[in-house]
Amino acid sequence: MVSRCSQPQPNLLMLDVSDLACRRGERLLFSGLSFQVPSETLLHVRGLNGSGKTTLLRALCGLLRADAGSIRWRGERIRDLAEDYNRDLLYFGHLNGIKADLTGLENLRIASTLDQDPADEDAIIEALSRIGLEGFEDLPTRMLSQGQKKRVALARLILSKAPLWILDEPFTALDVDAVDLLQQLIAEQVARGGSVILTTHQEVPLTSGAIQRLTLGAASDPISSESTESETRQRLPQGQLGHSC
C-alpha cells in the first residue's frame, strides 16, 4: 500500500510498451506499437480523428484490454499491478468525471479521498482558486459553464501526486488563460520528474525534460515533423503505423 512514489527517480524507465495492438470491432487501429516513456518526458500522441488515440490512452490506463502486446510499468505488467498501478496514474478522459449535483469542493474532496491521499480543505480551495474558480467552490457544478466544469476536473491535476498523467484532449473547451495554466501544470509535472501522455492539437512548450511524438495512423511518413523540433526533443522512431486493415 506504500508503493506510491511521488518523487520518481530521474531517467528511470517508467512506462514500457511493446508490440501493442488494439482493435475496435472489425477494425485494426494499430499494431506492433512499441515505445517507452521515461520520467521527465511528455509523450504527445497525434493522429487524425478515428486513428485510435483515445483507444491507445485507455489501453495505457488499463481500462481496455489490448489485443496483443504488453504494457509494463516500472518493469511489471500493469495487469499484474492492478490497483498499485492505478495509484501511480491520473487519467483525464473525454468525460470530465465530475458529478453535476456536487459542488466543486465536494467533487475534489471525494476524488482526493479515493486517491488514498486526502488533500486537506485548504489545499483543495487553493487548487480551485489557482484554476480560476474562486467563489465557485460551493456551487453545484451543474450551474457552471462547460469550460468551468472542465476546470474543476483539471484541478485534480494540481492536487495529484501521481507520477504518470494520461490526458485525453485536455485543452478542449478551455479559454486562453486556462490553456496557459494547463501548459504550466504539465511543464511542472515533467520538471518534477513525472511523465505525461496526452493527445492534443495544441503545442505544449516545456522548460525542461523531453517531448516525444507519436503519430498514429499516418499514411506516409509519421515522423516527418520531427526535424523542426529543438534539441530537447527526441525523435520517436517507433511511431510508424498504418491502416493495416
Added chain:
Amino acid sequence: MLKVFYCVLSRDITLALRRRTDVLTTLFFFIIVVSLFPLGVGSEREQLRMLGPGVVWVAALLASMLALERLFAADYDDGTLEQLLLTGQPLALLVLGKVVAHWLLTGLPLVLIAPLVAMQYHLSGTAVWVMMAALALGTPVLSLIGAIGAALTLGLRGGGILLSLLILPLYVPVLVYGAGAVSVSAIEIADTQPYFYLLSAFLMGSALLAPLAAAAALRISLE
C-alpha cells in the same frame, strides 16, 4: 479501507438526497402496486391474508428492480465510474459502498413502509413483524444480486429489459423464503426460524460474492 467505503457511501447518499425524485418514485411504485391488489381481488378477509405476503414481496422485487438501472448508469454517463475504476482502491469495496447506499435509499424505505401497506391485507401483528424482518434481510440481497446485472447491462441499448430477464430469476429463492416466512407466521403452522436462517445465509453469501462479480462485470462493461 473503511474511509474509502464511507466516502463512496456518503457520496451516493448526498447525490440521492439532491435528486429526491429517484428515491421517491421507487417508494411510491411499491405502495401503489401493493395497494392495487385489494382493489382488484376484492376485500374478502381470508383471501387477502393469503395473498398479502406474496404481493408485498413481489412488489418489493419489482421496486428494487426499477431502482437498479440507475445504480451505475449515472456514474457511467458522466465519467465518474471510469475514475472510480482508476482510483487505486479495490473496486469490489467501492461497489459494496455503492450497493449499501443504494439499499439504504431504496430498500430500507420499503422495509419501513411495509407495516403500513400490509394493513390492507389484514395481517396479524406477528406476521407484520416477521415481514419487516424478512424484508430487512431479503432486500439487501436483491440490491447485491441486482448490482451484478446492473454492471453487466451497463451502456447497452434496452438494458432495462435485459436486466429484468437476467436478474428476476435469481431473485426467486429470496422471494420463496421471504414470502414463505410471512405466510408461515400468518397462518401459524410452523416455526419461521429456518426461513430466517436461509435468508441470512443468502445475505452473507451475496455480500461476499456479489461485489466481486459486479466489479468484474464493470471492468468488462467499460472496455
